Amino acid sequence: MSPLSERIQEYLPLLVTGLWQTIAVTLLSLVLASALGLMWALMRSSGSRWLSLPARYIVEFLRGIPILVVLFYIYFVMPEVGLDLTAFQAGVMGLALTYSCYIGETFRGGIEAVDRGQIEAAKSIGMKHGKMMRRIVLPQAFRIALPPYGNNMVMLLKDSSQVSVISVAELTMQGKMLASSTFDNMTVFTMVAALYLCLTIPLNFLMRRVELKMGAAT
Numbered sequence: 001m002s003p004l005s006e007r008i009q010e011y012l013p014l015l016v017t018g019l020w021q022t023i024a025v026t027l028l029s030l031v032l033a034s035a036l037g038l039m040w041a042l043m044r045s046s047g048s049r050w051l052s053l054p055a056r057y058i059v060e061f062l063r064g065i066p067i068l069v070v071l072f073y074i075y076f077v078m079p080e081v082g083l084d085l086t087a088f089q090a091g092v093m094g095l096a097l098t099y100s101c102y103i104g105e106t107f108r109g110g111i112e113a114v115d116r117g118q119i120e121a122a123k124s125i126g127m128k129h130g131k132m133m134r135r136i137v138l139p140q141a142f143r144i145a146l147p148p149y150g151n152n153m154v155m156l157l158k159d160s161s162q163v164s165v166i167s168v169a170e171l172t173m174q175g176k177m178l179a180s181s182t183f184d185n186m187t188v189f190t191m192v193a194a195l196y197l198c199l200t201i202p203l204n205f206l207m208r209r210v211e212l213k214m215g216a217a218t
Contacts, residue, residue, distance in 0.1 A: 008191065153207070
């Protein structure tokens with residue numbers, strides 16, 4: 001077997017290709033999950049049964065299904081009813097739907113933690129609901145929700161490896177293919193783990209800095 005340094009140089013380009021796929025899946029899923037999650041949170045906090053109940057049922061339904069089943073359903077079942085997505089698209093949609101529930105609950109917790117006195121004061125001066133949410137509730141809710149939201153980001157990054165089961169060539173899938181062709185499992189999967197750490201450690205550090213900065217601004 002060739003020296004370790006030569007193997008690392010040989011394997012790294014393929015793994016970096018998968019790393020870029022991991023980043024793309026994570027970012028797209030996070031954007032969609034955050035938008036959907038905010039919608040679920042606003043619906044559940046609206047005070048209207050017509051909005052809160054459907055959002056509650058959707059969230060509970062999706063939280064009760066494993067991510068792998070959601071991915072299989074979108075990729076293998078939905079084409080039977082006319083929604084034919086690529087593996088990449090199905091992976092992004094599956095992760096976004098699943099994580100929108102967790103992010104939605106995070107946002108909802110932040111909204112409900114805002115001092116009710118401020119809300120009553122805004123209503124007493126005739127501030128409309130939408131303006132009150134934009135100017136008073138949501139800015140405070142986001143600061144409150146930031147730490148758990150950061151945890152959701154890191155978990156989503158790691159769970160992006162799940163899309164390998166539907167043949168998305170992200171980092172984990174590239175590692176599997178490389179290990180199966182070289183039989184050098186230790187080197188390949190050590191490199192895979194190291195590349196994931198290259199993403200998660202800076203992300204955790206960044207989130208801590210943002211939390212400290214926002215805390216100092218309050």
